[in-house]
Amino acid sequence: MVGARRSLIPDIKPKDNRNMMKIKISLVIILIISCLSLGVGLVLGEDSSETDYKVVKVLVYSGNDTSDISIEQVKKCMDQSNLENMTPGVKFVYDTSKVINSKTLSGYDVIIMAGSETGVHYINNDDVNVADLKSFVASGKGFIGICAGAYSAANYTAYWDNGWGLAPSIVNLPYLEKGNVTIQATSEGIGIIGKDVRMISHINGPAMHISGYGAVAFATYTDSNSKYNGYAAIVGDHYGEGQIVLSGVHPELSPQQAELLAKLIMWSYNGSYVKDATSLNTGD
Numbered sequence: 001m002v003g004a005r006r007s008l009i010p011d012i013k014p015k016d017n018r019n020m021m022k023i024k025i026s027l028v029i030i031l032i033i034s035c036l037s038l039g040v041g042l043v044l045g046e047d048s049s050e051t052d053y054k055v056v057k058v059l060v061y062s063g064n065d066t067s068d069i070s071i072e073q074v075k076k077c078m079d080q081s082n083l084e085n086m087t088p089g090v091k092f093v094y095d096t097s098k099v100i101n102s103k104t105l106s107g108y109d110v111i112i113m114a115g116s117e118t119g120v121h122y123i124n125n126d127d128v129n130v131a132d133l134k135s136f137v138a139s140g141k142g143f144i145g146i147c148a149g150a151y152s153a154a155n156y157t158a159y160w161d162n163g164w165g166l167a168p169s170i171v172n173l174p175y176l177e178k179g180n181v182t183i184q185a186t187s188e189g190i191g192i193i194g195k196d197v198r199m200i201s202h203i204n205g206p207a208m209h210i211s212g213y214g215a216v217a218f219a220t221y222t223d224s225n226s227k228y229n230g231y232a233a234i235v236g237d238h239y240g241e242g243q244i245v246l247s248g249v250h251p252e253l254s255p256q257q258a259e260l261l262a263k264l265i266m267w268s269y270n271g272s273y274v275k276d277a278t279s280l281n282t283g284d
Helices: 002-007 014-047 068-084 130-138 148-153 258-270
Strands: 054-061 090-097 110-113 142-146 154-157 167-174 178-185 198-203 206-210 216-221 232-239 242-247
Touching: 054 068, 054 258, 068 090, 068 258, 090 258, 110 130, 110 148, 110 258, 130 142, 130 232, 130 242, 142 148, 142 258, 148 154, 148 167, 148 206, 148 242, 154 206, 167 232, 167 242, 178 232, 206 216, 206 232, 232 258, 242 258
Parallel strands: 054 090, 054 110, 110 142, 142 242, 154 167
Antiparallel strands: 167 206, 178 198, 178 216, 216 232, 232 242
């Protein structure tokens, strides 16, 4: 009976104990690696989330008197900025509207009013509710006026009309010539435009004079043969809590300068270009 009872007990040798221990250790190692892998995956997922960049929402006016070419090229510039990371840490999201009022402006950070088919201004345009537009900007939002938009938003244009007064320190002179012109940054505009003289499109846009405090010239016309040499080509001003950019030249048209337009949008958005944000590829 004792012999039979012993035959039921496995004959476990020291070597078998070592094998079992190796198996247990291997299982523990696999479990640890799995947990670490899961942890790393979660961290990478958080780092790659869409909250890592700032979204700037831009509305582009596309109603009466607007130039389809100018509007399409403005959009193209924002697409290029997103694709090539021209404003690090920032992605532009945009839409167009044929009407400007409190409803259509709601939810946006910046409004762009670009070139006009008439080549002059939007002052008498019934699709633009000026009171709502001014309230929007005064609340801390941005405004970009290019050519016709610059004529409209200034305090007034000599020999023509009073403007909306969104840029209360700016007086325009009608610079009624077409073709590429040269501009150069002022000391205040170097961070936006750079130091070099550059060629840029001009189609009857204003030459601007700063008549009050709070405004700044970012670039001036530099054609020595023009009577507008030295007048401002691109300016920044303030209305309420908002920032205004007026441009007598067309950065969106050929020779296109997408980075310049992107930086002007960012100045109107928060008063300064975002330089220190983490560089991210925010292209679509």
